[in-house]
Amino acid sequence: MAGHSKWANIQHRKGRQDAKRGKIFTRLIKEITVAAKLGGGDPGANPRLRLAIDKAKAESMPKDNIENAIKRGTGQLEGVNYEEVRYEGYGPGGAAVIVDCLTDNKTRTVADVRHAFAKNGGNMGTDGCVAFQFKHCGQIILEPGASEDAVMEVALEAGAEDVIPNEDGSIEVITAPYDDLTNVKEALEKAGFKVAMAETVMKPLNETEVSGEDAVKFQKLLDMLEGLDDVQEVYTSAILPE
Numbered sequence: 408m409a410g411h412s413k414w415a416n417i418q419h420r421k422g423r424q425d426a427k428r429g430k431i432f433t434r435l436i437k438e439i440t441v442a443a444k445l446g447g448g449d450p451g452a453n454p455r456l457r458l459a460i461d462k463a464k465a466e467s468m469p470k471d472n473i474e475n476a477i478k479r480g481t482g483q484l485e486g487v488n489y490e491e492v493r494y495e496g497y498g499p500g501g502a503a504v505i506v507d508c509l510t511d512n513k514t515r516t517v518a519d520v521r522h523a524f525a526k527n528g529g530n531m532g533t534d535g536c537v538a539f540q541f542k543h544c545g546q547i548i549l550e551p552g553a554s555e556d557a558v559m560e561v562a563l564e565a566g567a568e569d570v571i572p573n574e575d576g577s578i579e580v581i582t583a584p585y586d587d588l589t590n591v592k593e594a595l596e597k598a599g600f601k602v603a604m605a606e607t608v609m610k611p612l613n614e615t616e617v618s619g620e621d622a623v624k625f626q627k628l629l630d631m632l633e634g635l636d637d638v639q640e641v642y643t644s645a646i647l648p649e
Contacts, residue, residue: 443480502645545588551576
């Protein structure tokens with residue numbers, strides 16, 4: 408069954424995030440540091456770290472920056488101690504929002520996130536209030552033009568859970584997080600497919616269309632959240648007009 412048109416939305420979201428922050432290296436360095444802290448500094452034995460390094464290389468991050476981030480995570484170099492925190496809530500129109508952060512000051516971060524919700528017509532909720540509406544999984548997006556049958560053959564053989572064709576011709580591949588994600592990504596690339604995005608995400612189980620003034624406010628909420636220094640990722644069940 409074809410999914411929503413994803414390609415333009417994903418490209419727009421990524422471009423908006425990266426252009427707004429101008430801090431993509433900082434975000435990736437945090438992720439590498441925390442991945443190394445939690446799972447060790449060997450990317451061969453730490454799929455979360457391997458995925459973070461792949462993303463950093465795709466953004467042309469210098470090798471020294473990557474290596475120093477790993478060393479900070481494993482304690483070989485002094486550095487800031489980041490904690491993973493998640494905040495949940497609802498935006499205008501009732502769609503769910505999850506905000507994943509890496510922070511060295513949770514008091515500051517929760518205040519900033521709560522302010523963003525309040526200022527833009529949303530409501531920050533308690534832990535777990537919307538997480539059940541999402542699935543933690545690996546998501547790979549292939550650029551429009553790939554053969555669905557060919558992708559399915561390679562992806563399922565490599566351990567993918569599902570292959571979803573989208574209305575715009577892009578193909579979405581769903582995997583378990585981390586290990587299976589990196590294995591399927593590498594198999595698809597080896598087979599010659601162009602991977603546009605490969606990330607561990609919180610994928611909404613159901614989507615909510617938001618329109619009119621609520622959509623305008625919702626976009627402002629997402630923009631404000633994504634602009635916060637401590638925010639790594641924002642996930643939502645909202646479908647907003649392009």
